[in-house]
Amino acid sequence: MRRLEEELDAAQRLGYAVVAEEYEEGLNSIAAPIRDYAGMPSAALSVSGPVYRFSEERMRDVVSDVIAAAAEISERMGYREEFMPGA
Numbered sequence: 001m002r003r004l005e006e007e008l009d010a011a012q013r014l015g016y017a018v019v020a021e022e023y024e025e026g027l028n029s030i031a032a033p034i035r036d037y038a039g040m041p042s043a044a045l046s047v048s049g050p051v052y053r054f055s056e057e058r059m060r061d062v063v064s065d066v067i068a069a070a071a072e073i074s075e076r077m078g079y080r081e082e083f084m085p086g087a
Contacts, residue, residue, distance in 0.1 A: 037078030
């Protein structure tokens with residue numbers, strides 16, 4: 001349970017999560033939260049691929065694009081970070 005909590009804390013801090021062959025051998029994935037108008041995560045945008053095409057190096061190259069795309073979807077759903085308490 002402790003490891004899960006650490007992973008969730010890291011994902012929240014970084015704004016994305018990475019899975020490198022943890023769920024399925026040969027598959028890597030990046031996910032970023034999509035937030036609703038109230039700022040609550042309501043979905044996620046995920047990009048996955050086989051390790052021979054979507055290596056850890058390639059994941060580092062696209063992580064900012066995944067985060068940006070999830071942020072754009074969030075904004076289209078009404079989320080505005082500047083209006084969030086504590087932002």
